[in-house]
Amino acid sequence: MEDPAAPIDLLSVYLEKRANLVRFFAARLGSVALAEDLAQDLYLKVAALDPAEPILSPSAMLFRMGSNLMLDRLRKERRTVVRDDAWIKTERTSIGGEDVVDDPPADEALAGRQRLAQLTTALEDLPPRMRRAFQLHKLDGLSHAETARAMGISISAVEKHISGALKTLLARLG
Incomplete structure (x- = not known):
């Protein structure tokens, strides 16, 4: 068990757990490339934190931060898909499920x-x-x-x- 009184360098814990984090993200996202991107985003978040801030459970914090980043990314992608679909519906005409271009030849x-x-x-x-x-x-x-x-x-x-x-x-x- 980690001693809460001793300062823990979250960045070193991140580096130690990085491979596990990537596997965790890849299992949920279905893509190693997306998992690597997310691990990089997490690294940037961790590097920006104050190293003197006491952390009771650094591993749990890393996985929680990573999960939050993953959820934020999924929500953003969902909003993008909804926005793009709405734009396509207003800008394109469909006949029989096929898009018809409204632009003149x-x-x-x-x-x-x-x-x-x-x-x-x-x-x-x-x-x-x-x-x-x-x-x-x-x-x-x-x-x-x-x-x-x-x-x-x-x-x-x-x-x-x-x-x-x-x-x-x-x-x-x-």
């Missing part, structure tokens, strides 16, 4: 980017007042009256600018 995505580049170029080529009216109304979502106030022109002028912009853009983009 690469050729459609490329065509969309090219069409957007054409639209941007066509917008830049519009006369400045026509482009400004179009942007305020169609892109910024202002009404004709709000666009007219922002530009200091009449509502009918805004309507003419927007109509002209649409005709020009449709002609350029087909």
Whole structure:
């Protein structure tokens, strides 16, 4: 039996019991690699403890600390699985148990980017007042009256600018 009055170096007890700890963790985790990782985590915890702190049963303390670390790791993995499953359910569509990718095919995505580049170029080529009216109304979502106030022109002028912009853009983009 260990004398509680004598200071015990928990790190030396850890080194002595390390192989037993790894076997203990491996039996519960089903993986020697995970057990080794856990033993390393335990070493870091033990090394951070105050060596002058009296310990009545160092072996029991090591196994308890290791069990707590193992439970923390298992809980974290469980939370990760639940979180990842929830994300997959919201981001993916399943048909008949198979995931269906919602992303467009690469050729459609490329065509969309090219069409957007054409639209941007066509917008830049519009006369400045026509482009400004179009942007305020169609892109910024202002009404004709709000666009007219922002530009200091009449509502009918805004309507003419927007109509002209649409005709020009449709002609350029087909």
